[in-house]
Amino acid sequence: MSRPLKRSGPIAGTWGEHYLTGGPVYVDGQRVTGNRETAMGESKGIENLHLITYDIEQARYRDHGPIFFENGQRPAYVNSIAVGKDGNAASRAR
Numbered sequence: 001m002s003r004p005l006k007r008s009g010p011i012a013g014t015w016g017e018h019y020l021t022g023g024p025v026y027v028d029g030q031r032v033t034g035n036r037e038t039a040m041g042e043s044k045g046i047e048n049l050h051l052i053t054y055d056i057e058q059a060r061y062r063d064h065g066p067i068f069f070e071n072g073q074r075p076a077y078v079n080s081i082a083v084g085k086d087g088n089a090a091s092r093a094r
Contacts (some may be wrong), residue, residue, distance in 0.1 A: 016054055022049060023049075049074065
């Protein structure tokens, strides 16, 4: 889990949306591009995974930033997210 996500603490409130989305990866200031064409369900290349939350009551959108494993690697092929009653988010990745 990335430091910004750890610092954000549990996701507060019960009236909100939680979404995982991909974002670009930059190395030495250059965007890393992937393949132009891939098979259905196949990744076009590496991407940063971001947790996005939207608090409906406060109409507040928040990008918690890229998510990384404790060893610094990026999660790949993440297709779902679960949010517990305590507000902590969990997902399965490769």
